Amino acid sequence: MYVPQTDDLRQTLADVAGLDELLAAGVFPDLTADVVDAVLAEAGRFAAEVLAPLNREGDRHGCRLDAATHAVTTAPGWRKAYRAWSEAGWAALPCPAEYGGQGLPILVGLAVQELWNTAASAFGIGTLLTQGATEAIAAHGSEALRRAYLPHMVSGRWTGTMNLTEPQAGSDLAGIRTRAERAGDGSYRLSGTKIFITYGEHDLTDNIVHLVLARLPDAPPGTRGLSLFLVPKFLPDERGEPLRRNDLKCIGLEEKLGIHGSPTCTLRFGDEEGAVGFLVGEENRGLACMFTMMNNARLHVGMQGVAVAERATQQARAFSRERRQGRIGDEVVAIVRHPDVQRMLADMEVRTQAARAICFATARALDLSRHGRSAEERQAEGSLAALLTPVAKAFGTDTGSEVASLGVQVHGGMGYIEETGAAQHLRDARICQIYEGTNGIQAIDLVTRKLTLEGGRTFARWTEGVRRTVACLEAHGETKEVAGEISCALAGLETATDRLTGWLASHDERALAGATPYLRLFGLVAGAEGLARGALAALARNEPAAGDRRLWRARYFARNHLPLASGLVAVVTEGGDTLAEGAPLLVGA
Ligand SMILES: Cc1cc2nc3c(=O)[nH]c(=O)nc-3n(C[C@H](O)[C@H](O)[C@H](O)COP(=O)(O)OP(=O)(O)OC[C@H]3O[C@@H](n4cnc5c(N)ncnc54)[C@H](O)[C@@H]3O)c2cc1C
Numbered sequence: 001m002y003v004p005q006t007d008d009l010r011q012t013l014a015d016v017a018g019l020d021e022l023l024a025a026g027v028f029p030d031l032t033a034d035v036v037d038a039v040l041a042e043a044g045r046f047a048a049e050v051l052a053p054l055n056r057e058g059d060r061h062g063c064r065l066d067a068a069t070h071a072v073t074t075a076p077g078w079r080k081a082y083r084a085w086s087e088a089g090w091a092a093l094p095c096p097a098e099y100g101g102q103g104l105p106i107l108v109g110l111a112v113q114e115l116w117n118t119a120a121s122a123f124g125i126g127t128l129l130t131q132g133a134t135e136a137i138a139a140h141g142s143e144a145l146r147r148a149y150l151p152h153m154v155s156g157r158w159t160g161t162m163n164l165t166e167p168q169a170g171s172d173l174a175g176i177r178t179r180a181e182r183a184g185d186g187s188y189r190l191s192g193t194k195i196f197i198t199y200g201e202h203d204l205t206d207n208i209v210h211l212v213l214a215r216l217p218d219a220p221p222g223t224r225g226l227s228l229f230l231v232p233k234f235l236p237d238e239r240g241e242p243l244r245r246n247d248l249k250c251i252g253l254e255e256k257l258g259i260h261g262s263p264t265c266t267l268r269f270g271d272e273e274g275a276v277g278f279l280v281g282e283e284n285r286g287l288a289c290m291f292t293m294m295n296n297a298r299l300h301v302g303m304q305g306v307a308v309a310e311r312a313t314q315q316a317r318a319f320s321r322e323r324r325q326g327r328i329g330d331e332v333v334a335i336v337r338h339p340d341v342q343r344m345l346a347d348m349e350v351r352t353q354a355a356r357a358i359c360f361a362t363a364r365a366l367d368l369s370r371h372g373r374s375a376e377e378r379q380a381e382g383s384l385a386a387l388l389t390p391v392a393k394a395f396g397t398d399t400g401s402e403v404a405s406l407g408v409q410v411h412g413g414m415g416y417i418e419e420t421g422a423a424q425h426l427r428d429a430r431i432c433q434i435y436e437g438t439n440g441i442q443a444i445d446l447v448t449r450k451l452t453l454e455g456g457r458t459f460a461r462w463t464e465g466v467r468r469t470v471a472c473l474e475a476h477g478e479t480k481e482v483a484g485e486i487s488c489a490l491a492g493l494e495t496a497t498d499r500l501t502g503w504l505a506s507h508d509e510r511a512l513a514g515a516t517p518y519l520r521l522f523g524l525v526a527g528a529e530g531l532a533r534g535a536l537a538a539l540a541r542n543e544p545a546a547g548d549r550r551l552w553r554a555r556y557f558a559r560n561h562l563p564l565a566s567g568l569v570a571v572v573t574e575g576g577d578t579l580a581e582g583a584p585l586l587v588g589a
Pocket residue numbers: 161162163164165169170171172195196197198199256264431434435436437438439440441444
């Protein structure tokens with residue numbers, strides 16, 4: 001049973017991301033609050049009625065590869081659902097209007113994507129990648145490529161993929177070996193093998209548009225020698241009809257822990273004459289272009305973690321009210337009556353809300369980096385989005401896994417049995433911490449590239465924003481203690497930041513050793529601030545019923561999660577020494 005979380009999403013959009021204020025200020029001139037409400041309501045209905053019932057079937061059945069034809073078949077019902085999804089116009093929602101899209105803000109697109117991913121994350125990930133590919137082509141593709149491909153991707157007629165990974169090139173893309181040769185007519189011929197390509201082959205659409213990182217023969221070594229190519233499964237004519245099968249095929253499908261409904265493919269390019277590819281952006285500038293897609297995908301994968309956490313939380317809550325075990329007095333009670341179960345449910349709910357708040361704060365910054373009033377505002381918001389993206393990705397996806405694990409625990413033994421579905425959420429959530437850059441890589445990105453943005457001014461501006469929220473919290477009796485906890489955790493974060501940036505400047509490896517606990521610390525403060533904004537909005541509107549829950553979430557998080565901040569500060573600032581001591585033991589002879 002899945003109930004679309006449209007109310008929570010709407011509140012987060014209003015309270016954390018300030019969407020209604022942005023609408024009132026005319027930042028999105030063609031959008032009204034009524035339209036946002038209608039989009040969320042309709043997406044929620046589609047997610048619950050069409051996608052959610054597919055979740056178990058996708059998990060049980062998975063995808064099949066026909067080794068003779070290289071064709072991949074998705075689980076029963078998926079093709080029909082995809083048709084209904086694209087015919088309803090959902091693919092177009094966040095896409096540019098000039099290619100047939102609806103041009104809605106990233107904030108609204110993210111909320112809708114959360115609904116798809118809560119209903120069936122193995123379905124959601126495919127739509128999310130197409131959206132990222134669309135964005136990369138719109139930003140960097142030539143006019144001809146944009147005209148030929150984007151309308152079909154925006155309509156949902158074709159899907160898109162991201163082809164980075166090779167057996168020897170995972171986190172480190174410098175090792176990419178896929179080759180691209182100039183064909184002399186402006187196009188290129190690609191050859192090589194890509195692994196782990198999500199929706200690299202499937203039966204949902206007639207064509208698939210692959211964005212492939214490859215290396216030209218005369219390219220410089222490392223990531224500075226990577227170029228980005230658009231490589232369609234079928235080369236289309238000017239109406240988009242398939243003209244010719246391109247020289248690429250799926251030669252393997254991974255058996256994996258979760259998201260069984262999503263085909264994870266090994267793709268071979270160029271076994272014969274070479275796969276025809278078209279340059280996106282400039283030669284040897286491919287990684288920068290791919291980052292348009294990867295940044296979008298990182299935020300959305302963070303949200304995917306939140307989405308699975310939401311689903312696990314809903315399921316655990318319902319189970320805890322039905323399962324009777326243990327007594328209070330003479331009465332055999334539902335397990336939800338036991339404080340330890342209540343603690344698990346509370347942790348699940350507030351962690352999910354906190355991580356959602358971080359994702360939406362990031363989306364707001366991304367929207368304002370495009371639609372802000374002045375160049376200065378757009379630049380500042382772009383830097384803020386860059387700072388928050390690794391936190392949204394890693395904190396969101398850690399939340400997905402940890403909340404889904406708690407969901408199994410709430411179910412007891414039944415959680416470990418596939419029948420309840422609680423185990424599927426845990427299996428599905430786990431990949432989010434790995435793909436789109438592992439969470440370890442996100443933490444290193446935060447510490448080495450993002451804290452130093454604008455010489456540290458981006459981080460300083462963000463902390464000023466947290467302090468403004470704290471000042472508002474201090475003005476209300478109900479939130480004074482939350483203010484105290486956030487202030488304390490923020491001071492700890494600043495201490496840890498100073499230490500890490502100092503180590504970074506002197507090339508001390510302790511900066512890298514402390515990155516993961518530092519990101520968790522950052523996420524705690526950012527999540528607490530997001531929940532605090534919700535509480536403040538409820539107090540401002542004087543809404544006792546809804547307000548009570550939002551106030552409680554902020555207070556619970558402040559009392560039960562923020563105290564962990566001081567421990568994390570100690571790990572960041574002092575833990576690296578003993579790690580270094582153990583390094584020879586760990587590395588081995
Ligand atoms: C189901 C699934 C779907 C995927 N979909 C796609 C897709 O659509 N397109 C695509 O291109 N790829 C895809 N991937 C690949 C995915 O992005 C990579 O698996 C991921 O980036 C990690 O690379 P790797 O597996 O080679 O791990 P490795 O890079 O070998 O990393 C192993 C461990 O070492 C750590 N590590 C590595 N380098 C460093 C470093 N410098 N500093 C600190 N720690 C480090 C990592 O954090 C990790 O914990 C998918 C993978 C899976 C499993």
